Amino acid sequence: MTEENREYRQLPIGVFDSGVGGLTVAREIMRQSPNEKIVYFGDTARVPYGSKSRDTITRYSRQIVRFLQTMEVKAIVVACNTASAYALDDLEKEIDVPLIGVVRPGAKVAAEATKNGRIGVIGTEGTIGSGIYATYIRQIRPDAEVIQKACPLFVPLVEEGLWKDPVTDEIAMRYLTELIDIGIDTLILGCTHYPLIRETVAGIMGDHVRLVNPAYETARELKEMLEERGLSNPVFPSLGANPYRFFVSDGAERFKQFANSILPYGILSAKVINIEEY
Numbered sequence: 001m002t003e004e005n006r007e008y009r010q011l012p013i014g015v016f017d018s019g020v021g022g023l024t025v026a027r028e029i030m031r032q033s034p035n036e037k038i039v040y041f042g043d044t045a046r047v048p049y050g051s052k053s054r055d056t057i058t059r060y061s062r063q064i065v066r067f068l069q070t071m072e073v074k075a076i077v078v079a080c081n082t083a084s085a086y087a088l089d090d091l092e093k094e095i096d097v098p099l100i101g102v103v104r105p106g107a108k109v110a111a112e113a114t115k116n117g118r119i120g121v122i123g124t125e126g127t128i129g130s131g132i133y134a135t136y137i138r139q140i141r142p143d144a145e146v147i148q149k150a151c152p153l154f155v156p157l158v159e160e161g162l163w164k165d166p167v168t169d170e171i172a173m174r175y176l177t178e179l180i181d182i183g184i185d186t187l188i189l190g191c192t193h194y195p196l197i198r199e200t201v202a203g204i205m206g207d208h209v210r211l212v213n214p215a216y217e218t219a220r221e222l223k224e225m226l227e228e229r230g231l232s233n234p235v236f237p238s239l240g241a242n243p244y245r246f247f248v249s250d251g252a253e254r255f256k257q258f259a260n261s262i263l264p265y266g267i268l269s270a271k272v273i274n275i276e277e278y
Ligand code: DGL
Pocket: 017, 018, 019, 021, 022, 047, 048, 049, 050, 051, 079, 080, 081, 082, 083, 124, 127, 155, 190, 191, 192, 193
């Protein structure tokens, strides 16, 4: 390994999302690739993405990618399902650092895991409306029946901290009954926030339905990709080096509180930047 190559491999991974949800993806990257540094951007001023148009989300995503590139990242993870659904294809053509979205890894695992060919997908209105999970699933399993259901109330419930609450149980029951009736055996948690209510969803769906967490699958795919391309960081970050940096477009304090409720260690700060400048 040349010195230059060794230095390049120590550059951070850029991870972005519409807000706090992508922290579920960052958390998996921290667990699975502890050597990797992360620069996280949460677009807290412009969240939610799930109800906005393709053009708007693509414009936002471009700005964020430009910001991350100023931070000299060696790869970018589009940790938001909606942004992956709408913007990933365009972004891939425009930049030369490797990009990974959360949709394809989740779709692949679900297509491989199903036995009866009936796969459920839950997500934001944008992700479900795009039909992107079904498209990827059918590339691997053309005969799959993909039942998609938008669950727009889950995001605010999770952000209110109602992860285990009768209100969430009730809403989940309404959303998921249709999927139970159809007899799916695999369900993709196709939104960054849903892994945080995994237990509620699992309790309703029952043990015979396999839940696929795209955050976990994406972190796994990222690790493999970095290894294959000779990009993984050979050096464990030294004590006090602060390997994780967080940026947001608004509300740093609220972001910090949420981050501290789900990350395996306390974050000290999140910096507000003006993303419209990028
Ligand atoms: N991060 C979004 C997603 O995974 C959910 C929140 C939002 O609508 O912005 O689709």
